[in-house]
Amino acid sequence: MSWEERLNQAGWRVTMPRRVVLRVLQQARRPLSPQEIHARGRRIHPSLGLVSVYRALEVLEQAGLVRRVHREARCDGYILASPGHHHVLICRRCGRAVEFPGAEDLSGLIDQVERRTGFRVEDHLLQLIGLCAPCRGSGPA
Amino acid sequence: MSWEERLNQAGWRVTMPRRVVLRVLQQARRPLSPQEIHARGRRIHPSLGLVSVYRALEVLEQAGLVRRVHREARCDGYILASPGHHHVLICRRCGRAVEFPGAEDLSGLIDQVERRTGFRVEDHLLQLIGLCAPCRGSGPA
DNA sequence: ATGTATGCAAACGATTTGCAGGCGA
DNA sequence: TCGCCTGCAAATCGTTTGCATACAT
Numbered sequence: 001m002s003w004e005e006r007l008n009q010a011g012w013r014v015t016m017p018r019r020v021v022l023r024v025l026q027q028a029r030r031p032l033s034p035q036e037i038h039a040r041g042r043r044i045h046p047s048l049g050l051v052s053v054y055r056a057l058e059v060l061e062q063a064g065l066v067r068r069v070h071r072e073a074r075c076d077g078y079i080l081a082s083p084g085h086h087h088v089l090i091c092r093r094c095g096r097a098v099e100f101p102g103a104e105d106l107s108g109l110i111d112q113v114e115r116r117t118g119f120r121v122e123d124h125l126l127q128l129i130g131l132c133a134p135c136r137g138s139g140p141a
Numbered sequence: 142m143s144w145e146e147r148l149n150q151a152g153w154r155v156t157m158p159r160r161v162v163l164r165v166l167q168q169a170r171r172p173l174s175p176q177e178i179h180a181r182g183r184r185i186h187p188s189l190g191l192v193s194v195y196r197a198l199e200v201l202e203q204a205g206l207v208r209r210v211h212r213e214a215r216c217d218g219y220i221l222a223s224p225g226h227h228h229v230l231i232c233r234r235c236g237r238a239v240e241f242p243g244a245e246d247l248s249g250l251i252d253q254v255e256r257r258t259g260f261r262v263e264d265h266l267l268q269l270i271g272l273c274a275p276c277r278g279s280g281p282a
Numbered sequence: 283a284t285g286t287a288t289g290c291a292a293a294c295g296a297t298t299t300g301c302a303g304g305c306g307a
Numbered sequence: 308t309c310g311c312c313t314g315c316a317a318a319t320c321g322t323t324t325g326c327a328t329a330c331a332t
Contacts, residue, residue, distance in 0.1 A: 014306075015306070017313075034296085047314075048314090049313070049315070051299090052312080070211045075216035076296085089258060098258055100257065105250035105253070108246060113269060119269075119273050120272045120277055122270060123270040124268065125268040125270070126267045128251065128254060128262045128264070128265045130260045131263065132258075132260050153286090157288085174321095176320095176321075188288095188289075190290070191322090193287080193288060195322070196287080
């Protein structure tokens with residue numbers, strides 16, 4: 001099922017801003033802020049408004065087409081979401097972001113935490129920060 | 142070593158705003174935003190300025206006395222840091238935050254990711270979200 | 283004594299809201 | 308056609324900066 005169909009089925013319309021935002025993120029190799037998405041989007045469609053970028057991101061995130069990433073500094077980055085995987089690995093040097101699977105690997109830790117704290121763990125936020133292969137080669141920044 | 146001594150040894154002064162911020166966080170049972178810390182702090186010391194709260198948090202975080210927490214919605218929460226542990230578990234119902242150890246439990250996952258992606262993983266951001274024991278009892282909100 | 287740290291006010295920047303008109307289904 | 312969606316402008320909110328003064332060491 002295409003993303004256009006997914007939007008439609010969820011009751012949302014396929015519109016220019018949503019199209020453009022998604023295209024920009026598809027072409028991006030690192031998380032982009034709404035402002036950055038807006039700037040790049042305008043090169044594709046000059047009348048794109050910043051407000052629509054915010055609203056498009058909201059809808060696309062709810063539809064699972066886009067994922068927000070969190071970092072120690074700013075928490076306003078967005079990347080394209082690949083369904084089923086929800087961990088992100090970010091290069092601290094070039095900013096490149098990669099998604100990876102592996103939710104299962106947390107189950108041991110989660111079991112342990114549940115036993116120790118009495119919490120029922122329902123969700124988690126995991127992001128790894130490091131250096132990607134090319135950046136490791138060009139010396140530690 | 143007391144936190145006052147830790148601050149001094151690191152070259153910082155022990156001042157009223159830092160004292161108050163720390164006290165507020167000691168008494169808090171959930172992550173507080175700078176604004177919330179300011180409001181509560183004023184009840185202890187009415188002349189406390191909001192700007193000083195921001196600056197105090199910056200210093201206290203650098204000194205490892207306070208930890209910033211990130212959540213899907215807002216990323217502006219602060220809690221008291223217990224040295225050596227840096228994972229946080231937050232109850233989605235009452236907001237209670239608990240720290241827990243277990244960085245080692247991630248090493249398997251990290252090894253795997255490094256092999257698969259070529260990244261060198263240096264740091265990570267892990268937070269668990271769930272229901273604490275009391276909140277589990279009072280029915281799922 | 284001296285230089286860091288403070289509070290206030292103002293600057294700044296990002297995000298949200300109100301509204302008249304446009305466009306997707 | 309109908310109502311969701313858009314762009315713009317303005318309101319809003321959180322955070323940062325400039326500066327004269329206060330206080331920790």
